Amino acid sequence: MSNPAYFEFLCRMGDNTLVLGHRVSEWCGHAPALEEDIALANTALDLIGQTQMWLGLAAEVEAAGRSADDLAMLRDAWDFRNALLVEQPNGDFGQTMMRQFLFDAWHLPMLEALQHSGETRVAEIAAKSVKEAAYHAERSGDTVIRLGDGTSESHRRMQAALDLLWPYVGEFFVADEVDTAMAEAGIAPDPASLRAAFDRRVTDVMAQATLVIPDSDFAHKGGKSGFRHSEHLGHMLTQMQWLQRAYPGASW
Template sequence: MTQPQFEFLTRLGDNTLVLGHRVSEWCGHAPVLEEDIALANTALDLIGQTQLWLGLAGEVEGKGRDADTLAFHRDVWDFRSLLLVEQPNGDFGQTMMRQFLFDAWHSNYLAQLMDSSDSRIAAIAEKSTKEVTYHLERSSDTVIGLGDGTEESHVRMQKALDRLWPFVGEMFVSDEVDAAMVAEGIAPDPASLRGEFDTLVNNVLTAATLTRPQDDFAHKGGKTGGRHTEHLGHMLTQMQWLQRAYPDASW
C-alpha cells in the first residue's frame, strides 16, 4: 500500500506546489494592490498545504525525504501535478480562470477526503478546505465579474476558458493509484466527482455570460508523470535553482 499512497500524496502536494508557485509569480505585478495581496495569500495557502501533503508523503515513503527534498530535488518527470496547474499565468483573466477551474475540483475533492479512512489525510483535508472555500468564493466572483464586465474583459475570459478547458478532464481520470485509494477508503474515485463539478462550473459560467466549450477532449499525463508540458520544466528551473546550486545549504 505504501507506493500507491505515496503516489497519491505526491499528486496532491505537487498540485498545490506548482499552482502555488505559479500564483506567486504575480507578487508585485498584479493589476491593483488588493489583487496583489490576495494572490500572494492564495499562493501562501497552497504552499502551506504542500508542506503538509509532501511531508506526509515523505513519511509514508520511509526513505528519509522530507517535503523540501521532494519539492526541490525531484526532476520534472517525477512530478505528479495536473497539467492544468502548470499552465502559464497569461493575463490576469487566464490566471483567475485557471484558479477557478482548479478550485471547483479541489474544494469538492477535499470535502470527500475529510471522510478518509486515514486520519492524517482527513486532518489535512479539514485544515485545507477552510482555505480553499475562500479560494473558490474569490475565483468564482472574479470570473463572474470579468466575464459579465466590459466587452474586453468578456472576450479575454472566454479566450482563457477556451484555452484551459482541454486540461479539465484529467482531474476526473481514474487509474490504478486511484483504485487502490478507493479500495482502502482513503479517497473517492475522481470520476465520481464530475457531476458536482459540472453543476458548479455551469452555474458560474452562466452568471459570467461565458460559453462552456462543447468539446470534452482532455489532455492527460500530468498526474502519472508520463507527459508534462514544456512549461513545468521551465518553471522548475526557477523554483529549484537555489537548492540545486547550493545543496544542503542552511541559513
C-alpha cells in the same frame, strides 16, 4: 493498498498545490491592483502551506529519508505528479483567475470528500485545507463573473481563457490504478464522483459570467502517470529550484 500507491496519491495532492502556488506567486508585485496583489500572494501561501502537509506525509510514507523540501526541490520535472492544468502559464490576469477557478471547482469537493478518508492523517490535512479552498473557490468564481460580465474586452479575454484551459479539466476525473487503489482502500474518492459538483459550480459561475463552456473536454494522457516532460513545468522548476540546486543543502 500498497505504500507506493499511497505515496503517489499524496504526491499528486502536494504537487498540485505546489505548482499552482508557485505559479500564483509569480504575480507578487505585478498584479493589476494592490488588493489583487495581496490576495494572490495569500492564495499562494495557502497552497504552499497545504503542500507542506501533503508532501510531508508523502515523505513519511515513502520512508526513504527524504523530506517535504526534498520532494519539492530535488525532483526533476518528469517525477512530478501534478495535473497539467496547474502548470499552465499565467497569461493575463483573466487567464490566471480562470485557471484558479477551474482548479478550485475541483479542489473543494475533493477536500470535502477527503475529510471522510479512512486514513486519519489525510482526513486531518483535508479538514485544515478545506476552509481555505472554500474561500479560494468563492473569490475566483466572483472574479470570473465580474470579468466575464464586464466590458467587451474583459469578456473576450475570459472566453479565450476558458477555451484555452477547458481541455485540461478532464484529467481530474479519469481514474487510473492509483485512484482505484485509493478508492478501494477508502482513502480517497473515485475521481468520477467529483464531476457532478464540479459541473454544478462551473455551470452556475459561467452562466453569471455570460461565458460559453466548450462542448467537451478531454483528459490529457500521461498527466497522472508523470511519464512526460512538460516544457512549462521544466521552465517553472528552473526558477523554483534554483537556490537549492545552486547551493545544495544550504540552510539559513
